[in-house]
Amino acid sequence: MALSIYNSFSRKKELFEPITAGYAGMYVCGPTVSGESHLGHARPYITFDIVNRYLQFKKLKVRYVRNITDAGHFEEEGREAEDKVSKKAQLERMEPMELVQKYTNLFHWAMKQFNCIEPSIEPTATGHIVEQIGMIEDIIAKGYAYAINGSVYFDVKKYAANYDYGKLSGRVLEDLIDAGNREVVSRDLEGQNEKRDTADFALWKSAPPEHIMRWKSPWGEGFPGWHIECSAMATKYLGANFDIHGGGMDLLFPHHESEIAQSTICNHSAPAKYWMHNNMITINGRKMGKSYNNVIKLTELFSGSHPLLSQPFHPMTIRFFILQSHYRSPLDFSNDALLASEKAFKRLWEAFEVLKNLSSENNEIASDKELDEKINNWLNEFELFMDDDFSSPKVIANMFELSPLINSFKDGIIPIKSISHHTLHLLKEKFKFFLEDIFGLISIDSNNNQILNPVMELLLDLRKEAKLKKDFATSDKIRNQLTAMGFVIKDEKDGGTSWGIG
RNA sequence: GGUCCUGUGGCCGAGUGGCUAGGCUAAGCUCUGCAAAAGCUUCUACAGCGGUUCGAAUCCGCUCGGGACCUCCA
Known part of the structure; x- marks a missing residue:
C-alpha cells in the first residue's frame, strides 16, 4: 500500500511520505518554447502525468506545477551571450512573444493528444521576472552572489565552502573548475571572463543592445539566468519545501544542482524532498x-x-x-x-x-x-x-x-x-x-462514426445473408473489398460479426 | 580527462541470488466454408573472463562494447 519513489538525491528508493499529510506538491521542469516539441519531450510529461494521476489515486491533493520557459536559455562561458528565442525570432521575422506563443500552443496541443492532465499551475518565466529579481537580491544580500558589468553571478566557491555543492549530481567542485578552465582555453580565448570563477553561474545577464527580450533590474537592463526561474516559481507556488521535483536526467547538472544552491541560500533548505529524473529516449542508441x-x-x-x-x-x-x-x-x-x-x-x-x-x-x-x-x-x-x-x-x-x-x-x-x-x-x-x-490511455480507433455505422451494418447484414445461402462468392467479395479499404472484419464465435479500422 | 549509468533471445523490453516477466516477429496446431480474429504450443537470452555462494542475468573484480553528464538540451 505504501508508495516508494527512487530519489535521485539519495540514490535510493525511499518511502514516499508527504511533507503535509494529505497533500503533495510537485514541480516539473517544463518545455523551452523556442521550438517544436519532439519525441524526447514526450517522456517526462507522460511520466509525470502518471505520477500526478497516481498520487491522486493515493488520496493526495496534488498541486502540480509545470513551467513554460519562454525567455529562452542563455549561453555563457565566454561565448557571445545570445538569447535563442530572440535569435530565431529574427530569422522567422516574428516577435519573440509571438514565436513563444506559437510553440506554447503547439505544446499544449501535443499534451492534449497524449491525454495528459493539465498541471494545476503553469507559470511562465517572463511572467515572473519580479520574483526572480527579488530572489537574486536576496542572494546578493546574503553574500552569495556578486554583480559585475550589469550581470549577477552565483558564487559557487563560497557556497561550496559552507554547503554540499554537487551532491545531487555527484560532482566535485575542483573537477568543475578544472573542466571550466579547459573549456575556456579550448573554446574561446577572448571571452569576457567577468566571472570570478568558472564554476559560477549566471543569475542575471546584462542584455546586449540587439537583445530583444529585456527587462529593467537593479543591475541594468537584462534577462534572468536559466536556473533562477524554476527556483522562483517553485518557491512562489509550492513554498520553500515541497515534495517532488521532476525532470529529465540531463537536467541534473547544472540545472537542478543550481536550483538547490539558490533555494538553500534563500530558503535555508533544498527545495524538494524527492528528486525524480526520467531517462532519455534514444535513437540508434x-x-x-x-x-x-x-x-x-x-x-x-x-x-x-x-x-x-x-x-x-x-x-x-x-x-x-x-x-x-x-x-x-x-x-x-x-x-x-x-x-x-x-x-x-x-x-x-x-x-x-x-x-x-x-x-x-x-x-x-x-x-x-x-x-x-x-x-x-x-x-x-x-x-x-x-x-x-x-x-x-x-x-x-x-x-x-x-x-x-x-x-x-x-x-x-x-x-x-x-x-x-x-x-x-x-x-x-x-x-x-x-x-x-x-495510465491515461484512451481508445485509438473511431468506430463510433455516426455515418459509417449504419452503412457497415447494412453491408455486414448482406454478407450474413449470402453466407447463410452459402453464396461465398458474394460474402467474400464484401469482406475482401472492405479489407482493401482498410477495414478489418472478424467473424465471432457466436455467429456475429464485428469490424474495425486498420 | 573526470563523474555516473549500461550491455538480456530475430527485435523491443521487465527482472528484488534459487520457482522460464511481457510484447512484437516467425513456425506449427485448434476453431472456421475460406480467411481474419481468438486460443494453445515452439523458437532453449542473459557481452567475455575470473571470483563469492549449495546456487548468479542478479553480488564482487578485471577486460571489451554502448551511453549520459561535465556546454543549450526532457
Missing part, C-alpha cells in the same frame, strides 16, 4: 536532442512524415510505448518498436472492450479456485507494482497475462463461472481503472 540533429518532432510522429517512419503513429501508441519501459531506463526508439507497441496496444484494448461486455452467472463461488486466485493475484499486483517506483511495465505485463483469459471467457473456451462474480467485477474495475485513469 543516441540521445534524441537538438545538438545531435536526430530529433523526430511530435507533429512528424503523428503524421508519419519523417524518413525513419513507415506510417503515422497515434499519440496513444507513443504513450503506450513509453509506459512499456520503466521511466528510469533508457528507451530506444525505432519504427519497428513503435509498430510493435501499436499492435500490442490494439490487442490489449480489444481485450478491454471484450471484458466490458462479459457478464457473470452471479456465482458466489468460483468453480476453478486456482484460476480465480491467480486472477486476483495479478490484479492485486497492479497497485503493488505502481507502488514500487511506478513500475508500469510490470502492470502491463499482468494485463497481457489477463488478456487471453478474457478472450477465452468470451469464446467459451473457459467457462465464465470458473471465477466468482466478485472476481469478474474486480477484473473489470481494475482493468478499467489502471488503463484509463492511471
Whole structure:
C-alpha cells in the first residue's frame, strides 16, 4: 500500500511520505518554447502525468506545477551571450512573444493528444521576472552572489565552502573548475571572463543592445539566468519545501544542482524532498536532442512524415510505448518498436472492450479456485507494482497475462463461472481503472462514426445473408473489398460479426 | 580527462541470488466454408573472463562494447 519513489538525491528508493499529510506538491521542469516539441519531450510529461494521476489515486491533493520557459536559455562561458528565442525570432521575422506563443500552443496541443492532465499551475518565466529579481537580491544580500558589468553571478566557491555543492549530481567542485578552465582555453580565448570563477553561474545577464527580450533590474537592463526561474516559481507556488521535483536526467547538472544552491541560500533548505529524473529516449542508441540533429518532432510522429517512419503513429501508441519501459531506463526508439507497441496496444484494448461486455452467472463461488486466485493475484499486483517506483511495465505485463483469459471467457473456451462474480467485477474495475485513469490511455480507433455505422451494418447484414445461402462468392467479395479499404472484419464465435479500422 | 549509468533471445523490453516477466516477429496446431480474429504450443537470452555462494542475468573484480553528464538540451 505504501508508495516508494527512487530519489535521485539519495540514490535510493525511499518511502514516499508527504511533507503535509494529505497533500503533495510537485514541480516539473517544463518545455523551452523556442521550438517544436519532439519525441524526447514526450517522456517526462507522460511520466509525470502518471505520477500526478497516481498520487491522486493515493488520496493526495496534488498541486502540480509545470513551467513554460519562454525567455529562452542563455549561453555563457565566454561565448557571445545570445538569447535563442530572440535569435530565431529574427530569422522567422516574428516577435519573440509571438514565436513563444506559437510553440506554447503547439505544446499544449501535443499534451492534449497524449491525454495528459493539465498541471494545476503553469507559470511562465517572463511572467515572473519580479520574483526572480527579488530572489537574486536576496542572494546578493546574503553574500552569495556578486554583480559585475550589469550581470549577477552565483558564487559557487563560497557556497561550496559552507554547503554540499554537487551532491545531487555527484560532482566535485575542483573537477568543475578544472573542466571550466579547459573549456575556456579550448573554446574561446577572448571571452569576457567577468566571472570570478568558472564554476559560477549566471543569475542575471546584462542584455546586449540587439537583445530583444529585456527587462529593467537593479543591475541594468537584462534577462534572468536559466536556473533562477524554476527556483522562483517553485518557491512562489509550492513554498520553500515541497515534495517532488521532476525532470529529465540531463537536467541534473547544472540545472537542478543550481536550483538547490539558490533555494538553500534563500530558503535555508533544498527545495524538494524527492528528486525524480526520467531517462532519455534514444535513437540508434543516441540521445534524441537538438545538438545531435536526430530529433523526430511530435507533429512528424503523428503524421508519419519523417524518413525513419513507415506510417503515422497515434499519440496513444507513443504513450503506450513509453509506459512499456520503466521511466528510469533508457528507451530506444525505432519504427519497428513503435509498430510493435501499436499492435500490442490494439490487442490489449480489444481485450478491454471484450471484458466490458462479459457478464457473470452471479456465482458466489468460483468453480476453478486456482484460476480465480491467480486472477486476483495479478490484479492485486497492479497497485503493488505502481507502488514500487511506478513500475508500469510490470502492470502491463499482468494485463497481457489477463488478456487471453478474457478472450477465452468470451469464446467459451473457459467457462465464465470458473471465477466468482466478485472476481469478474474486480477484473473489470481494475482493468478499467489502471488503463484509463492511471495510465491515461484512451481508445485509438473511431468506430463510433455516426455515418459509417449504419452503412457497415447494412453491408455486414448482406454478407450474413449470402453466407447463410452459402453464396461465398458474394460474402467474400464484401469482406475482401472492405479489407482493401482498410477495414478489418472478424467473424465471432457466436455467429456475429464485428469490424474495425486498420 | 573526470563523474555516473549500461550491455538480456530475430527485435523491443521487465527482472528484488534459487520457482522460464511481457510484447512484437516467425513456425506449427485448434476453431472456421475460406480467411481474419481468438486460443494453445515452439523458437532453449542473459557481452567475455575470473571470483563469492549449495546456487548468479542478479553480488564482487578485471577486460571489451554502448551511453549520459561535465556546454543549450526532457
